[in-house]
Amino acid sequence: MPADSTTAVRSPLSTTLQPCVLLPALLGAGIVATVAIEPLAGLAVVGALSFLFAYFYRRDWLLAGIFILLLFQNLAHIRFLAVNDRLAYAIKDADDLLVVFFAVALAAETFLPTVRLHAVPLWRPFALFLAVCLVAAACNRLSSKETAIGTYVLAKNFVWFYLAASLRLDDRAYRQVVRFIVAVLGAILAFGLFQLLTGDLTYDWLQLPKDYRYGIIRLRSIFMHPVFLAESMALLAILAVSAYVQLRKPVWLVLAAGAAAAVALSLLVKTLLALALAVGFLFLRKRPWLIVPYGLAAIVAMVSFSEYGTRNIRAQFSTYIESSESVRREGYRIAGEILGDSPLLGVGPGMFGGFAAKLLDSPIPGRYGFIDYDQRGYDTIDAHWPHLIAEVGIVGFLIYAWWLWSAGRAAWRLSDRRTVSPYARTLAMAATVFLVVAVVEAFAAANLEDTLCGFMIFSLLGLTLGGMTEHVVPTSAARPLAATKKE
Numbered sequence: 001m002p003a004d005s006t007t008a009v010r011s012p013l014s015t016t017l018q019p020c021v022l023l024p025a026l027l028g029a030g031i032v033a034t035v036a037i038e039p040l041a042g043l044a045v046v047g048a049l050s051f052l053f054a055y056f057y058r059r060d061w062l063l064a065g066i067f068i069l070l071l072f073q074n075l076a077h078i079r080f081l082a083v084n085d086r087l088a089y090a091i092k093d094a095d096d097l098l099v100v101f102f103a104v105a106l107a108a109e110t111f112l113p114t115v116r117l118h119a120v121p122l123w124r125p126f127a128l129f130l131a132v133c134l135v136a137a138a139c140n141r142l143s144s145k146e147t148a149i150g151t152y153v154l155a156k157n158f159v160w161f162y163l164a165a166s167l168r169l170d171d172r173a174y175r176q177v178v179r180f181i182v183a184v185l186g187a188i189l190a191f192g193l194f195q196l197l198t199g200d201l202t203y204d205w206l207q208l209p210k211d212y213r214y215g216i217i218r219l220r221s222i223f224m225h226p227v228f229l230a231e232s233m234a235l236l237a238i239l240a241v242s243a244y245v246q247l248r249k250p251v252w253l254v255l256a257a258g259a260a261a262a263v264a265l266s267l268l269v270k271t272l273l274a275l276a277l278a279v280g281f282l283f284l285r286k287r288p289w290l291i292v293p294y295g296l297a298a299i300v301a302m303v304s305f306s307e308y309g310t311r312n313i314r315a316q317f318s319t320y321i322e323s324s325e326s327v328r329r330e331g332y333r334i335a336g337e338i339l340g341d342s343p344l345l346g347v348g349p350g351m352f353g354g355f356a357a358k359l360l361d362s363p364i365p366g367r368y369g370f371i372d373y374d375q376r377g378y379d380t381i382d383a384h385w386p387h388l389i390a391e392v393g394i395v396g397f398l399i400y401a402w403w404l405w406s407a408g409r410a411a412w413r414l415s416d417r418r419t420v421s422p423y424a425r426t427l428a429m430a431a432t433v434f435l436v437v438a439v440v441e442a443f444a445a446a447n448l449e450d451t452l453c454g455f456m457i458f459s460l461l462g463l464t465l466g467g468m469t470e471h472v473v474p475t476s477a478a479r480p481l482a483a484t485k486k487e
Helices: 019-036 039-057 059-081 085-092 094-110 123-139 144-165 171-198 200-206 226-247 251-265 269-286 288-304 310-322 327-341 355-359 384-414 422-441 451-466 475-486
Strands: none
Touching: 039 059, 059 085, 059 094, 059 144, 059 171, 059 226, 059 451, 085 094, 094 144, 123 144, 123 384, 144 355, 144 384, 144 451, 171 226, 171 251, 171 422, 226 251, 226 269, 226 422, 226 451, 251 269, 269 288, 269 310, 269 422, 288 310, 310 327, 327 384, 384 422, 384 451, 422 451
């Protein structure tokens, strides 16, 4: 299959089901369903068939559509609650339905004769991680439901990686990916800053309640939760800095400064500090002469705008780390106790600290005397690493870290490869640096299991590694090799 962005799919079915045949068939089936059944059912059929068409032939468009869907998922869920609660919850659960479909579809493609399993990026550590989850569940005598849900929540974002890695991108496609991300996130940044600067006028017009924290107003977009806003703006800042390093255009630094300011205005200290460290790492490795001016600019900004800088950092440090009534601190305490009791395999997937633990009504928090200081019901400990190591132990944690390290190292190597386009190097550099942000932030956030942040980091890594790997070989090309072995 030619490495063409317009046919950037891996599915062997696309070689037999041609668009000129499939598209009229899909439209005809949709019309028949609309006439014979009812309009709503027909609309659903047309939507499902169009989705399948995009999966086989325009997987790049499908990935872009999912990104937009996840960006506005929270807003759509809230807006539709007053109109149709069933539709609202369907929107909220849409990402889970997509993940399940893609997991099944990609697994089926992998075992078809024309797809080489060993060409799928990083499949061995991922398979090992799944195996550890199953062994940990068996050792802790979890039910099949608990095993399935717990393992799914831990592994769901890997599906975005393998979906993105199935794309075959050329230089033009890499340029389009970078510009698409910048355009979407740049529009969110512009509107967020506009509503902050216009104050009461915009907030009243949008019927958006003001969000004050520590006596100052925080940047809050109508499109998403402040945590997701901060993480998406961190990605925009990193992508802009990476573009500046690769393309040498100062306008990218202006965009990076605006996105970094949005992260600070969102009052998410964990994201701000992770972003500062990651950009410092990037400059240290790629542009060492920028370290001093970068450090001085960061210090001046944090001191000059102390409400969003030093004052905010001190307040959140006192609340979430120093306080003896911190849920995160309590989560780390229990994770340490679990590690002492079950160091190798933990208490099993879905049993402590993550989103699955609430769904499964896990007994582990009660067994270890978890104290709900926030009095908002046990949800998550809001920290990915202690939750992960408590559920799958040291073995699962090391395999998970091995996978991230391998993906990040491969992306970093691509950012130095001069034989590829500067946009491919930009995307690879941004994927690596944003991975650093996610890893640091994960000490105080459930970001690697979150829908939006997980999609952003894993799909970026997949796009990067997918461009470096040959996925499909013609069946006829493999036969001479087999014949040679027989001889």
